[in-house]
Amino acid sequence: MKRLFLNKGRYHGETLDIANYLREFHEAALNRGWVAAHFGTIGGFQLHGYARIPPSPTRAIYISTGIHGDEPAGPVALRRLVEEDQWPADASLYICPCINPTGLAANTRENNRGIDLNRDYRHIQSDEVRAHAAWLDTLPRFDLSLILHEDWEAEGYYVYEVNLDQGPAPGACILQAVREVAPIQPTSKIDDAWDCIDGLIHPNIPPEERPLWAEALYLLVNKTRLSLTLEAPSDYPLELRVEAHVRAIRAALA
Numbered sequence: 001m002k003r004l005f006l007n008k009g010r011y012h013g014e015t016l017d018i019a020n021y022l023r024e025f026h027e028a029a030l031n032r033g034w035v036a037a038h039f040g041t042i043g044g045f046q047l048h049g050y051a052r053i054p055p056s057p058t059r060a061i062y063i064s065t066g067i068h069g070d071e072p073a074g075p076v077a078l079r080r081l082v083e084e085d086q087w088p089a090d091a092s093l094y095i096c097p098c099i100n101p102t103g104l105a106a107n108t109r110e111n112n113r114g115i116d117l118n119r120d121y122r123h124i125q126s127d128e129v130r131a132h133a134a135w136l137d138t139l140p141r142f143d144l145s146l147i148l149h150e151d152w153e154a155e156g157y158y159v160y161e162v163n164l165d166q167g168p169a170p171g172a173c174i175l176q177a178v179r180e181v182a183p184i185q186p187t188s189k190i191d192d193a194w195d196c197i198d199g200l201i202h203p204n205i206p207p208e209e210r211p212l213w214a215e216a217l218y219l220l221v222n223k224t225r226l227s228l229t230l231e232a233p234s235d236y237p238l239e240l241r242v243e244a245h246v247r248a249i250r251a252a253l254a
């Protein structure tokens with residue numbers, strides 16, 4: 001688990017050929033029975049969400065990634081999970097691999113108009129988020145939402161867990177599974193705001209007091225009561241971060 005020390009001032013690690021990625025993801029998903037919903041076209045790239053609904057589902061789970069263009073591990077991890085094709089038989093699944101193709105093409109956090117899409121869900125300015133939110137609004141509520149990100153400054157993996165009903169939540173199990181393959185963020189302050197204890201953060205600011213909404217806040221207001229945002233440390237090799245996210249999702253679904 002060797003830190004690379006490449007990330008000076010921003011992410012400088014491996015990147016993704018996003019056109020190729022989107023093509024491969026789409027083909028892999030359709031071949032395994034996912035139903036695709038085309039919800040937008042951005043810079044010539046097609047945006048899709050995918051659904052997979054078993055005969056008698058007892059829960060609904062949402063997984064998304066690819067909203068920050070300098071965070072390739074989430075999209076690669078989600079493609080790997082789709083290729084592995086091992087999903088719980090009792091869950092309806094809704095997944096979104098990428099809503100920021102122009103950012104991934106340029107290895108920038110923001111889209112090609114300089115908008116941070118993950119701050120755009122309250123007063124929507126971007127075509128990407130408008131299209132994504134419209135697709136989300138067609139879906140049922142989720143019992144669990146999982147969002148894959150990366151942090152270029154982090155020393156280890158960490159999780160934001162918002163659990164509005166205080167029921168069982170998978171944050172601690174996720175970190176236990178990740179610990180085998182990746183370092184966990186030491187106890188610290190994240191972004192000078194959040195107490196991160198053993199890799200787990202419980203943010204507690206009401207959405208109406210936040211001027212800008214991330215995707216997770218949009219989901220907490222409109223679609224779910226349990227939202228986890230998973231952050232891989234992107235100053236480590238891509239394969240380690242992908243494996244950490246894959247294990248995290250498997251643990252959360254189990």
Ligand SMILES: [Zn+2]
Binds near residue numbers: 068150
């Ligand atoms: Zn991010």
